[in-house]
Amino acid sequence: MKTKLLIANSETNADMYYATRMLIPDEFVYLETEIGRKIYVSDLEFSRALQEAKVDEVLNIFSYPKKYKSALAWIIAENNVKEVVVPDYFPIKYADALRKMKVKIEIKSGAFFEERAVKQDDDIAHILATQKVNEKAMRAAIEVIKKSKIRKDNKLAYGSKILTSEFLKEFIEMEFVRGGCKSEDDIVSCGMNTSQPHNAGSGPIFAHQPIIIDIYPKSFKNRYYADMTRTVVKGKASPEIKKIYNTVLRGQKLAIENVKAGIEIRSLYGKVTDCFEKAGYKTELGSQSPEGFIHNLGHGVGLEIHERPFLGPKSEDSLQIGNVITIEPGLYYPGIGGVRIEDMVVVKEDGRDNLTKMPKVLEIK
């Protein structure tokens, strides 16, 4: 086998966490050779790494003999490394240093650990546990919207206060913490803000306007994410939003029904765009005013919120057994608003399991 090398922290770099199952906030070194998997960590992390890291050997990176110019030079010499495989995001400073030492670098495009995209039973159990917390938070947030009253100016009042995007995001985050999870960011957008898929939302929530709730906590125990989106309207949705909603829902259902091992991702994507175009919803891409279905159909979920496989229109990959992916079509039109509906499914040989149990209902009384 080829020698693999990673240099990163394991808090923001999921490959490093995957390889070691240990959280280290600062950069360290992972080396995988025929002999085994080792890490090189600082004095600060050494004794903890001996206990926590799921590797064959832990070394103190500061223990290198003075005859070496750097820890990296020592690691390369000690392990007799002539050639290494590194991820395509490997830092240029280390790549150049290795090349200077005459180490040949093979850059692995795409997934560094391909097996990360193929979830095992325990990965799926972790994702499902996070998703349960996620659905609880989503239900609780929708309950708040239900309990709110519509004022004359169409703002919502929850108790004595104007209901805002900020309040709902804090409320959701509290539910996450209660469930042993937290999130990086949440989206609770309303009205015209929904026409921008990643607009996080701010200010009052209005009746009769689309509200997009897209939430994605991670467990602080095992660091697995879950992801879901619901679009709702408090009161009455306009005929236009209703039609968009029903179209997105139909597109999502069609995509989910077609998920199975072996299907080409771009063909799955094409089914959704065909469905949208038949309903009269055009997509404008690569322009000064992108609109329609302007993002991927979904993405893998695991130790990262966005990971492989990516369900883009030009993907050359097919789905594999064990992929955990979101199916989240959306339609966005400036001046009208946006709708997105997102479930998380596991790819099976002949179909899929939907990990998202929560019903999809547009209008809330």
Place this chain on the structure above:
Amino acid sequence: MKTKLLIANSETNADMYYATRMLIPDEFVYLETEIGRKIYVSDLEFSRALQEAKVDEVLNIFSYPKKYKSALAWIIAENNVKEVVVPDYFPIKYADALRKMKVKIEIKSGAFFEERAVKQDDDIAHILATQKVNEKAMRAAIEVIKKSKIRKDNKLAYGSKILTSEFLKEFIEMEFVRGGCKSEDDIVSCGMNTSQPHNAGSGPIFAHQPIIIDIYPKSFKNRYYADMTRTVVKGKASPEIKKIYNTVLRGQKLAIENVKAGIEIRSLYGKVTDCFEKAGYKTELGSQSPEGFIHNLGHGVGLEIHERPFLGPKSEDSLQIGNVITIEPGLYYPGIGGVRIEDMVVVKEDGRDNLTKMPKVLEIK
């Protein structure tokens, strides 16, 4: 001026957020030339970027003419780029692609935006606001320990439950969310776990043992961090821990008193190790059992929890006016435990302002 190039997301990459003040979870391109600062984003982010990004121009990365092989080739050609400055962590795949296009790459070692280490008044106000939330959470957590009763087995009982590290971390996280903040990870460790500086802690909290609480929330509004650590003992600290505590406190006081613009970081560090050694506390580094003062004296705090300047023993830098840094000496001995005390200070011309107001008390009744 030289052309600067970044390719990264702005959720985990603070340089990218600093340059654009806009959160984008997927990779995009930032180019800074004499003419101005522009970003290239996907269809998905385009209209939001027009509103949110603090740059001179926003372009759709998918709008490149077909005659170009890639978006990157288009960006280089359109901007007539012959040479770029990139950060030392720049991904090898893009570096190699640029070199293939005959673009000369200058790798900037250290800080990509040096001005990030020199905080302006509004940066300091943001950090202080986060620190207020942090101190509130710390006080509340210590109050829980105060209210807990010591059982016969020396475990603490809070109400009818055994007080655990997990409970305290969840409790702290709730306080953060209530204050508009959240944290990546918190440390609440007890007993022998405290001898590992980054041991996050787990299980019951015991009386008469050191408890290290190291917490570092970030505001979800402006993304500025704060950082603090207190070490406490519920009940009676052993003479050994008391002596370690007083030594660390003396070392911290000495370091803080010596903080001012122009002081060499390694000399500041040296004062602390001298103080520790005089008290009989040796440090063992680069070995199979590191112990003593086994980490940096502190680090910059801002849009990242660990950012420049890093207060390492071998640093060749001096402190500058406007640095916001932690001063957090610690001593750690396997079999005995650890103590760390951490404040956050702003470097001034003739001294420093301590942003951390909370008193330091070892024993809690």
